[in-house]
Structures are given as structure tokens and as C-alpha cells.
Amino acid sequence: MRELVVAAVQMRSGVTPEANIEAMAGLVRDAAARGARYVQTPEMTGAVQKNRDGLRSILKTEADDPVLKEASSLAAELGIYLHVGSTAIDVGGDMTANRGVVFGPDGGALAHYDKIHMFDVDLDNGESWRESSVYQPGEVARTVDLDVARLGMGICYDVRFPHLFRDLALAGADILTAPAAFTRQTGEAHWHVLQRARAIENGAFVISAAQGGVHEDGRETYGHSLIVDPWGRVIAEADHDEPGVIVATLQLDEVAAARSKIPNLKNAREYRVETGTEATRGERVA
Template structure:
């Protein structure tokens, strides 16, 4: 297993259609590979971001027919890199359910899909500033957590709102994940308040590297997302970051032996105990 890993996080401001999404992200992925990244991670909604239901439904395709998915597979193969596509919004394929799947795809250097993960937790909220989100109306939640093998260790997959559910990350770590992806399109109010704190907590709790590529800025559908993509090491230290919302790359070189050191110093993954919950 390789001891070091050159990664790049791709921060984007994805447009509202998959064709435009591919045009937006492709130059950043090409640059990341040219600059030496072997694992390249993109944000949630890499293919498209559109919250207006009628326009979103018109833009959705099956995974196999989505032009961004096809283009990203081709890029992984052409560039010979692992590509952790934070998520694509595609038709769920479930009969009788018109909602989309919010799906992470891990592509290997041949362009094949090494793993799929559908977002488990969907975000429904009314924010004090007047913004309202009803992800459950548009997205069908997934059913299972996913880890996948890479040359650098096992990669646990998660998406955005999942980061608020620490038991998921503990499960990924116990399944052997030494890298955990948290691609996101965080809202600005919650991003400013919670983004970095949550990511550092998940790294500390799991003793894993956390890779968090994000959307940033004001999008075509009017949503405003918090960029600040970052990489957290297994001790909870931010080792690379963007300090803005603009499309960019965040590079880091990971010493994979840091995972064993962190888990050896604080072996909490070995110390679970059963306990009775208080009565509500």
C-alpha cells in the first residue's frame, strides 16, 4: 500500500445543466492531474445544481446517459487518475419515485466505477434568513454506507449533510476507512458557522483524513454556497484549504502512516461499550 498520496480538491460553482457542468469542471480536473494529483475529489452536485424543481427534472438523466458522468469517466481514463466524483444528480431509477439520486461515484484510472454511494441523509430546513430547503422532496435517500479500496487505503464515501451524523463516520472508520470524502454544497449561514468545526470533529473521531471539496458562490438557481474546501489530517489539523468561494484547486500530500499514529495515540475506535439510553 502506498505510503504517500498526492490529492487535489476541486472547488466549483456548478451550472444548472450537466453539459455545462462538465465544461466547468473539466479544466480544473486536467490542471489537477497535470500538477501531480493521483486522487482528485470534486464537490456535491458536480454535474448540475438546480433547485427549481421543473428545471431540475428537465435536466436530469439516468446515470448511464448523463453527459457529465460520461465525460468524467473519460477524463479518469485519459489522465490515469482516481476521481472521487463528490456527487452527481441523476434519476434514481426507482419505479414510481420521480426523485433524483444524489450519488457519489468513485472512478478508477480506467474510468470504471469502483464504488457508488447514494446520500443517506437529506437536508430539510427553514433558515432564519428566509432560505428554505426541502431536499427530501427532490432526492431519494440512499440505504447503505460505502467504503472502497484504493492503492492508499480504504475510502469512505459521504455527502454534505451526512457530516452531522457522527455514527456514520464511526461506521466508515470501523470498516477500515483511512480516507473519508465529504463533498458538499453547504449553505452560507451553516457553512460559516459549522463547516470547518464539523469536518475537524469527524477527522478527530475517526483518526482518518477528511477530504472536503465544496461548491462556492452564487449559482444560476440563486442558491449561495460556502466554499472553503479543505483537507483535515487524522489529528484534526487543517493541512490545506481555500479561503474563498471561487473555483480553484486545493492540493495536499498525505502521509498515510499518520492514520495509524493517530489511532494508536487515541484508540477510541476500540473502546465502544453498550449502554442503555435514557427514556425520552
């Protein structure tokens, strides 16, 4: 039986990368000490900073980014897969990538993924977000092979786009991921149901490490990091918004079992959408 012990690290990142790196390292070490072979950190691990100039002042390229350097060292030291859910990376010009990176047990980067879907919304509590004014959207969906499983990479708002996770599952992903910095308002309304829905639809495990609490820049995030099994059951949750670690053992054969019971990935058919009534689509009826 294929088995993988995994962990999701919940953080409350501030605006200073050095402090966030220290917090990340302590939580990752805790996860590894609890037996985790794969550890995931949340979106914007390196800094939660809504001020554009403040963010630009701390940006580094991927090769020079201190968060990714520390993550590489931790992965090698602890002999784990370490998935930095995302951090802001300088990609030249005035734009930034919201980039997730998975490191292998030797410390080498196995894959990176740039968030595809930008959180451009106006919430009814007065919050307004325009990620596209700061971040360059990714154009490539990504899977990465661990030693016993294939992982599909997503970030936060991506979880609202089921076709992305379906495509990752069709590409063989056993585990889907959506590390996040969900706002409290949207998290309270939709966080759990979205994670469970993506698991059920695809017969896959879902792991989503989250930011939580009131951040240094004034943002408030929901927390509640989750690990969900392929039947949609929550098997581990941080039921709060405080920093911490959740751990679960994934029985990976459950993926095939769920997909054999409900083979919707195989049963999907191509179709077209037509608008109007039957009368307006063909010859006019007298």
C-alpha cells in the first residue's frame, strides 16, 4: 500500500521576509519531527504585503530569493519534499510572479508554478483586490512527481476554477494543492466547500496550507488549513487562524478506489453550448 505522511504549515506572515523565514523554518522542522515526508507552506510565505512599493522593495529573483534558499536548505537537511506554497518573485519590469516551488529531499527545485488566476474582486465588506496590477499571471499548469505520488500545483484563487484541477487530475495527479491567503469573508463562506468539492470531483487528496489572522499590513486571512481525502472527508484541519502544523497519513490507494466508484473523469464527454430556444436555433416556427 502506498502511503505518504504530509503536513500543512499555517502561518501569519508579516511584511519582513527575515521574520517569516524564521517562522517557516520552525514550523517546517516541527512538521518533519512529526514524521512528515511532504510539507507545504501557505501562499505568500515570504511576505504578506499589500503595499505595492513595500512589496517591490523586498523582491528578489528566484535565484536570489532568501525564502527559497532557506527552503532548499531545509529540504536537504530534513530529507523531505518541501513545497513553498508561494512567495513573490521578481520577474523583471514592473511585474511580479506569485510563485510556488517544490524542493526535493536533496534540496533541488523539482518544479515551480506561477498562479494562473488573479484575484481581482470587490467584496461587499469594502475590500477591493487587484492582483493583476501587481502579478503576472502564469500560463502553465504543473504537476510534479514525488517518490510515491504525483502532485498537482495550484494557488489560492485557482481553487475556484474546477477545470484547472480536473486537468491536473487527468494528468495523473493523486494530490491537488491550493496553498492560500483567503480573506476571512470569503473563507468563512466558501473555503471548506471549495476544498472538498475539488477533492470529490477529482477523486484526489487536497492539501491546502493557509495564512491566518490579522497581518502586519492590516489584511485578515481565514486560516483553517485543510487536508481532504478523495471522498471529500476532512482528515486534518487547523480549526483556527493561529500559526501551527497539521499532519495526516495519506493512503494513496484511496485515489484509485474513489475514481473506480465514481468514474466521472472517464465518463466526461465533449459537448457544445447553444443559446436560445429550439425555435430560434433552427428555422423559425410559424
